[in-house]
């Protein structure tokens with residue numbers, strides 16, 4: 001009995017730690033009208049055009065970040081594992097840099113470096129810079145996810161098998177490597193998605209109409225709506241997880257099968 | 260002109276020399292095995308033929324084209340790996356059709372070819388499965404079909420059966436050989452299993468430490484080993500210490516018992532210590548004499564029942580000798596502890612000096628087979 005007790009105890013402590021604030025936020029968000037429980041705050045948020053716009057903006061930014069990051073990282077991780085295994089520790093060190101360099105430093109250095117180029121004197125340019133920053137932020141998660149994914153398949157033999165069948169590097173990447181790290185890539189993509197959707201510092205400093213700054217502004221000007229927004233973004237996040245799980249399921253079965 | 264020529268090939272990785280002085284010509288349609296212990300350079304040589312490694316020196320010519328500097332994806336060579344290396348994201352049919360798709364062949368041609376190959380490997384209804392839904396043996400058959408689909412000039416197999424269990428290994432081995440014959444495809448097969456090499460090959464290349472020890476048919480390699488290494492690596496062999504009594508007439512002594520060999524021993528002098536090698540199947544029980552034979556008496560130490568044969572281990576003072584008897588339910592096998600006399604022809608003896616000695620035939624089995 002006692003053996004069962006402690007695992008359950010810690011599980012419950014953890015659950016309480018996460019669920020109580022969530023419930024409290026939810027409860028609070030329903031009290032926008034005095035004396036009754038209502039979804040008025042939610043209606044206010046969802047009817048706000050800036051919510052829709054900033055959410056849509058961040059969604060596009062996140063998807064662009066994921067696409068670019070995947071296109072850069074999959075070939076890199078593949079090549080490092082295939083031909084430059086000795087460089088792996090170096091690359092792993094690089095992947096830690098976004099944790100070490102604060103976002104403020106990152107964005108100012110980028111702005112400095114690219115000042116007086118088209119990147120800093122137009123709105124589209126700044127958006128590119130924003131995506132560039134996010135690609136850097138996503139690097140640790142994406143690289144590690146892809147690296148692990150690549151380790152779970154025998155890339156050496158698969159590469160040579162494809163080569164002997166006439167495939168060049170582009171074909172190998174597109175037809176063999178990408179499809180097989182797809183699931184791993186999705187897990188990295190999800191974290192990237194979550195980071196980009198909530199990111200504040202870089203978006204604010206580059207004056208971008210992103211979701212993070214919007215949430216921040218709302219938090220300082222309204223009472224109930226920020227809580228409603230928190231619940232909405234929480235739900236959207238879970239929806240995104242579910243979507244990724246669902247998309248990944250078909251290929252998961254194939255890739256994770258016995259080898 | 261030979262179909263595949265490997266001329267003076269050498270490969271070193273930094274200070275390690277993996278392959279050296281490798282010369283081989285293979286005829287069209289021939290089945291050649293590379294046989295040798297782990298680390299002797301079999302895979303490295305095969306990978307140079309495939310184009311995955313570049314020789315440090317030497318040339319490789321396939322069908323009159325020097326391919327030494329040609330990248331692997333232009334060589335049109337089918338490769339089968341020990342790990343199967345099927346693409347996990349593709350169905351069996353897509354795996355087999357992969358090479359044709361890359362060659363941009365029309366879809367209906369690919370479909371027909373895939374179906375044909377599925378029939379050849381006896382898996383016609385498996386096209387829609389994924390690799391993880393197949394057994395190891397089935398996966399390797401699909402890998403073979405995938406390699407054959409592109410109608411390669413050469414088929415290379417690197418220990419394709421070593422991940423499979425014994426029974427499937429034997430049947431798939433036969434299947435590979437049949438398909439190879441049927442398609443007449445020139446094949447190089449890497450293995451460290453001498454039985455596999457003998458059962459499959461037209462010729463065997465025996466390798467050791469990056470060098471070729473002998474090239475020959477299974478019959479030649481087994482019966483007329485060129486070096487001490489080949490003699491001991493190919494097949495099982497009894498090696499017993501003997502002393503030369505009279506080199507001119509080929510007389511030796513083993514623990515005081517005389518043994519004659521078929522020819523005189525030019526490279527040895529009386530009193531030299533030599534190793535005497537005898538194949539277990541060339542030793543029989545005493546009593547079936549027709550001509551001059553050697554006899555050795557000792558004690559039965561162990562009897563192992565192996566099904567169709569019974570392997571007997573006999574002890575002579577410090578030496579052990581194995582020999583095989585066919586199983587016969589009417590006869591009681593020798594009992595451990597009993598004394599026994601075995602016999603073998605002088606022609607069955609191979610005398611091995613301290614260093615690699617030139618071939619001296621184990622010609623008794625040649626005579627018997629003839």
Ligand SMILES: Nc1ncnc2c1ncn2[C@@H]1O[C@H](COP(=O)(O)OP(=O)(O)OP(=O)(O)O)[C@@H](O)[C@H]1O
Nearest residue numbers: 272275276277296297298299300301302303304451
């Ligand atoms: N990429 C490499 N870098 C350094 N050394 C290598 C490399 N590939 C092979 N070698 C060395 O070359 C030698 C021959 O290796 P190879 O793989 O050809 O042996 P093999 O005969 O195929 O052995 P096995 O039966 O174990 O597969 C070995 O000593 C090995 O350590």
Ligand SMILES: [Mg+2]
Nearest residue numbers: 301302303417
């Ligand atoms: Mg090998």
